Amino acid sequence: MSKAMRQMSARAERAGVARGEAVRDPVSDEACGPPREHQGTGSAKTKAGPGGLLEAALTRENLQAAWKRVKANKGAAGVDGLDIEQTARMLQTSWPQIRQELLAGRYRPEPVRRVMIPKPDGSQRELGIPTVLDRLIQQALLQVLQPLIDPTFSEHSHGFRPGRRATDAVKAARAYVQSGKRVVVDVDLAKFFDRVNHDILMERLKRRIEDAGVIRLIRSYLNAGIMDGGVVIERHQGTPQGGPLSPLLANVLLDDVDKALEARGYSFARYADDCNVYVGSKKAGERVMAWLRKLYGELRLEINEVKSAVCSALGRKFLGYALWVAKGREVKCAVAEKALCNFKARIRQLTRRSGGRSIAQVVDRLRPYLLGWKAYFGMAQTPGVWRKLDEWLRHRLRAIQLKHWKRPGPIYRELKVLGAAESVARQVAVNSRRWWRNSNRLLKTVLTIAYFDRLGLPRFS
Numbered sequence: 001m002s003k004a005m006r007q008m009s010a011r012a013e014r015a016g017v018a019r020g021e022a023v024r025d026p027v028s029d030e031a032c033g034p035p036r037e038h039q040g041t042g043s044a045k046t047k048a049g050p051g052g053l054l055e056a057a058l059t060r061e062n063l064q065a066a067w068k069r070v071k072a073n074k075g076a077a078g079v080d081g082l083d084i085e086q087t088a089r090m091l092q093t094s095w096p097q098i099r100q101e102l103l104a105g106r107y108r109p110e111p112v113r114r115v116m117i118p119k120p121d122g123s124q125r126e127l128g129i130p131t132v133l134d135r136l137i138q139q140a141l142l143q144v145l146q147p148l149i150d151p152t153f154s155e156h157s158h159g160f161r162p163g164r165r166a167t168d169a170v171k172a173a174r175a176y177v178q179s180g181k182r183v184v185v186d187v188d189l190a191k192f193f194d195r196v197n198h199d200i201l202m203e204r205l206k207r208r209i210e211d212a213g214v215i216r217l218i219r220s221y222l223n224a225g226i227m228d229g230g231v232v233i234e235r236h237q238g239t240p241q242g243g244p245l246s247p248l249l250a251n252v253l254l255d256d257v258d259k260a261l262e263a264r265g266y267s268f269a270r271y272a273d274d275c276n277v278y279v280g281s282k283k284a285g286e287r288v289m290a291w292l293r294k295l296y297g298e299l300r301l302e303i304n305e306v307k308s309a310v311c312s313a314l315g316r317k318f319l320g321y322a323l324w325v326a327k328g329r330e331v332k333c334a335v336a337e338k339a340l341c342n343f344k345a346r347i348r349q350l351t352r353r354s355g356g357r358s359i360a361q362v363v364d365r366l367r368p369y370l371l372g373w374k375a376y377f378g379m380a381q382t383p384g385v386w387r388k389l390d391e392w393l394r395h396r397l398r399a400i401q402l403k404h405w406k407r408p409g410p411i412y413r414e415l416k417v418l419g420a421a422e423s424v425a426r427q428v429a430v431n432s433r434r435w436w437r438n439s440n441r442l443l444k445t446v447l448t449i450a451y452f453d454r455l456g457l458p459r460f461s
Contacts, residue, residue, distance in 0.1 A: 053213070053214045058103070065143060066143055070135050077132065079111055114226050138244040156172070160251060160272065173269050173278065176313075183279050187275045188307040194238040196301075267279075274318070321380070350366055359401045374458060394447075419446070
């Protein structure tokens with residue numbers, strides 16, 4: 001049973017900075033460094049250099065690169081209440097002592113701060129936010145460990161790896177289905193990051209690195225606990241999402257299953273805890289699913305039976321995409337229906353309350369999300385869907401513009417300024433309260449596609 005104890009941050013007290021509530025911004029992922037290609041997958045153990053891996057992680061050059069990475073991600077403060085700038089000032093005087101503690105094995109990480117992030121389906125995802133100092137140390141470790149460990153992973157693993165993307169996994173899935181393997185064994189692990197067994201993970205990690213100092217430090221991060229409401233809960237399993245090391249450790253644990261699938265010659269693609277195996281028949285898929293239950297069980301992990309299935313690969317969602325067959329029996333990609341629903345929900349959220357912002361400011365707020373979404377789903381081969389999204393988005397923005405003008409008088413005057421014909425301006429103004437319906441008729445002749453292009457609204461089609 002988990003034990004709970006109240007704890008103050010000693011490091012925050014030493015720094016002389018008042019404790020306060022941390023900014024509750026989602027933390028950016030710091031696990032992936034600059035894109036880098038790897039040649040092959042070796043299996044040799046990591047050899048520590050003359051000074052060891054921990055010493056290599058704590059070199060001035062490596063720490064400077066790690067700090068640049070942490071600072072660029074603009075993460076929130078941890079349990080000590082210190083943001084990036086406050087941590088920088090603290091380290092000016094405290095780093096020599098902290099470094100000595102790290103090398104001597106006496107350093108004890110702070111607990112992570114629990115943050116609940118809403119998911120599109122209404123549930124919540126738990127993040128554990130380390131302090132800025134601990135993110136710095138983890139990032140420094142990651143920069144030393146990842147180039148050594150990553151080449152040992154399976155080529156079928158695509159998540160949280162330099163030079164690899166989710167779309168690479170989707171491309172692999174499409175190739176498997178195109179080759180005739182139309183049945184997918186879709187496996188989703190139940191609360192994976194919360195159920196990682198520490199002993200099993202560390203045993204797998206020791207196979208790859210031999211530096212006792214690094215092993216001890218990573219173990220201390222796993223055992224640091226999580227703070228919620230001023231109470232620190234000791235945890236004996238799980239690796240909190242939010243720390244730079246967590247994705248690498250997840251791949252270390254799951255690589256056993258990847259290698260087992262490779263040994264039997266299966267076609268599969270894995271991204272984090274989502275693994276899709278492609279076979280030729282449902283009977284073969286059922287056998288693979290039963291075998292995977294056994295493999296994951298040996299790692300003390302459970303398959304989410306609700307989200308997992310053996311079914312047709314066509315139309316099954318994978319990383320936001322769905323596959324379909326076009327003319328000529330060519331397998332193509334489309335945006336999954338759930339991803340489209342999530343997209344519209346996010347747009348509604350971003351435009352629900354304008355807060356006095358002009359339509360140009362609303363577009364400026366939308367642009368980063370739209371560009372990111374478009375870049376990710378750029379593989380989708382469904383031009384009709386793109387056109388409908390464009391039309392829906394402009395329809396919503398026209399309705400928002402009418403709400404901004406509110407009354408018939410301002411609507412009439414603003415439309416005339418924009419060059420609307422007298423009859424058009426009058427008719428739109430008369431139906432001023434019918435926002436949605438009114439914005440999809442005559443208003444389209446004034447707030448045209450070119451109008452939104454001038455505002456900088458990205459197009460999908």
